[in-house]
Amino acid sequence: MKKLLLTLVIAAIGQVTFAQQSGRFRMGLDLGPAIPKGGGIGALVNLEPKINVSNNMNVGIRFGIAALAKDVTYYDVTEDYEGEVSANASIAGTFDYYFNNGGSNFAPYIGAGFGYYTLSSVEFDSSVIDDPDTIGNLEASFKWGPMVRAGIELGKFRMGAEYNFIPPSDLQNTSGDVIGEAINQYFGFTLGFYVGGGRWRGI
DSSP, rough: HHHHHHHHHHHHHHHHHHHTTTTEEEEEEEEEEEEHHHHHHHHEEEEEEEEEEEEEEEEEEEEEEEEEEEEEEETTOEEEEEEEEEEEEEEEEEEEEEEOOOSSSEEEEEEEEEEEEEOBBBOOOOOOOOOOGGGGOOOOOEEEEEEEEEEEETTTEEEEEEEEOOOOEEEEEETTTTEEEEEOOOOEEEEEEESSSSOOOOO
């Protein structure tokens, strides 16, 4: 009887220590600045439901919106142009691994994902271009791309950095010829929190 009681106590302590239990559901919200490749500034918001597949790993689906001012490059013009701010939406499958053994609220992590990005149409000031045949706009398009990230969790709060490797979009003129491209890659710094899923350190 004493051995059975001891076994139950040890199992209970293990569940408390690894409060980030396998099979638990959690919901996270992150937001912060976004920096397009090549410069500029923007903002992003991510909503991410997850499930813990083990005490130190989870998988999820990230729903994101990033407002960016894209850099537009004309192949036949030496200058670059910055487009208007546009909102890009994305949905991506994610995986995170945590370097935490359950003894602390501090949990560093690394993660990756792959998703589907909807890129909004972009208009820009082309008044400085002499040749009207080179005037064009970026139409709305869709791209697949990977994402990598790293950061820390402290209790229920989360801080991280991510990079989204989205392929560039083609810029076409009124005849349908490709005359340039817009860079879609961006870096994000996020602050946020999550609910559910337990805590990294037991009570």
